[in-house]
Amino acid sequence: MQTPATVAILATPETTASVIYGMYDLFMSAGRDWGQIVTGHPGPSVMRPIVVSRHAGRFRAANGVFLDPQGTLDDGLAADIVCVPDLAIAPGEPIDGRFTAEADWLRECHGRGATIATACSGAILLAEAGLLDGWDATTHWAYCEYMQARHPRVRVLRNVALVTSGEGQRLVMAGGGTTWLDLALLLIARVAGAEVAMQTARISLIDWHDIGQQPFARLARTRQSSDAIVGRCQEWAADHFRESSPVATMTRLSGLAERSFTRRFKAATGLSPLEYVHTLRLEEAKRQLETTDEPVEGIANDVGYEDAAFFGRLFRRKVGLTPAQYRRRFRAMRKALMA
Numbered sequence: 488m489q490t491p492a493t494v495a496i497l498a499t500p501e502t503t504a505s506v507i508y509g510m511y512d513l514f515m516s517a518g519r520d521w522g523q524i525v526t527g528h529p530g531p532s533v534m535r536p537i538v539v540s541r542h543a544g545r546f547r548a549a550n551g552v553f554l555d556p557q558g559t560l561d562d563g564l565a566a567d568i569v570c571v572p573d574l575a576i577a578p579g580e581p582i583d584g585r586f587t588a589e590a591d592w593l594r595e596c597h598g599r600g601a602t603i604a605t606a607c608s609g610a611i612l613l614a615e616a617g618l619l620d621g622w623d624a625t626t627h628w629a630y631c632e633y634m635q636a637r638h639p640r641v642r643v644l645r646n647v648a649l650v651t652s653g654e655g656q657r658l659v660m661a662g663g664g665t666t667w668l669d670l671a672l673l674l675i676a677r678v679a680g681a682e683v684a685m686q687t688a689r690i691s692l693i694d695w696h697d698i699g700q701q702p703f704a705r706l707a708r709t710r711q712s713s714d715a716i717v718g719r720c721q722e723w724a725a726d727h728f729r730e731s732s733p734v735a736t737m738t739r740l741s742g743l744a745e746r747s748f749t750r751r752f753k754a755a756t757g758l759s760p761l762e763y764v765h766t767l768r769l770e771e772a773k774r775q776l777e778t779t780d781e782p783v784e785g786i787a788n789d790v791g792y793e794d795a796a797f798f799g800r801l802f803r804r805k806v807g808l809t810p811a812q813y814r815r816r817f818r819a820m821r822k823a824l825m826a
Contacts, residue, residue, distance in 0.1 A: 491535040492678045495566035498540045504552035506572040506606055506667055511536045517675045521686040533679040541588050549575035560592040568674055569596045573607035578633040590616035604659040604674055606667035614638040622652040627663030632757060646807060668693045716741050717755040728767040729791040734760045769805055776814040777821050783810045
């Protein structure tokens with residue numbers, strides 16, 4: 488009988504209990520539950536999850552649920568796989584010195600040959616540990632810009648739901664939300680093969696996030712800039728993005744030369760003025776695709792594009808789906824939720 492792979496799931500006060508114990512349950516079910524369903528007898532578990540934390544004793548997770556770790560970082564656990572769940576921190580929140588012990592432990596585990604896997608914003612800990620420098624990575628779409636700015640040597644792939652990277656592909660990262668399920672299935676497949684992973688997916692009705700994060704991401708950065716001139720232009724754009732030549736109007740409103748305005752706007756928002764207008768238009772287009780039966784050509788015209796073909800290409804490039812594909816996927820979801 489195969490010895491179960493030991494999986495250490497890292498818990499901190501910033502993690503949410505749902506991801507920690509969701510991972511725990513899924514790993515425990517792999518190999519065990521299929522036999523229970525098919526033959527009436529549990530099969531052998533292929534993974535042995537253990538929740539570990541910096542300190543012993545139970546504590547509250549970010550969502551208020553009490554966590555009761557089974558071990559500490561100092562126990563010397565020889566884990567085959569280490570999983571880092573999400574971190575419920577705001578993008579850009581100061582974290583200097585906050586996760587030093589966890590980062591040191593992750594480096595130690597990786598140095599011993601363990602696979603390190605992260606869910607959602609948990610990839611920030613890998614970056615803080617220096618394990619992602621020079622490698623591809625991903626994290627929740629809302630944290631990609633923050634990670635790239637804080638760790639410029641990391642190649643952040645903003646739109647994908649799952650990335651394997653590092654020497655021997657021992658760094659595995661899932662994007663936002665429930666993509667930790669994809670992560671868990673991949674780890675199960677590595678340990679016990681694709682068939683066991685597929686059995687686990689069938690039992691739990693897990694759908695693979697093959698479209699990535701892009702269609703779910705909010706494109707526009709709506710946070711008001713502290714730059715008064717740029718902020719005034721953002722306010723104007725929020726109400727007038729449908730107009731023709733909005734960038735020219737914003738430039739006049741700023742009172743700056745065109746090149747100076749473009750440079751200042753991008754420094755304040757991370758986007759050029761034209762990119763900012765496109766994101767506002769596309770977010771409104773997404774809303775209309777979800778909530779109305781208006782033809783795509785009509786929506787394109789309403790948000791400011793006279794050329795529907797250009798709108799379609801831009802939408803596909805930025806969102807990752809065609810307008811029609813987006814409507815089919817998210818209109819159905821909205822209708823079901825409103826039933």
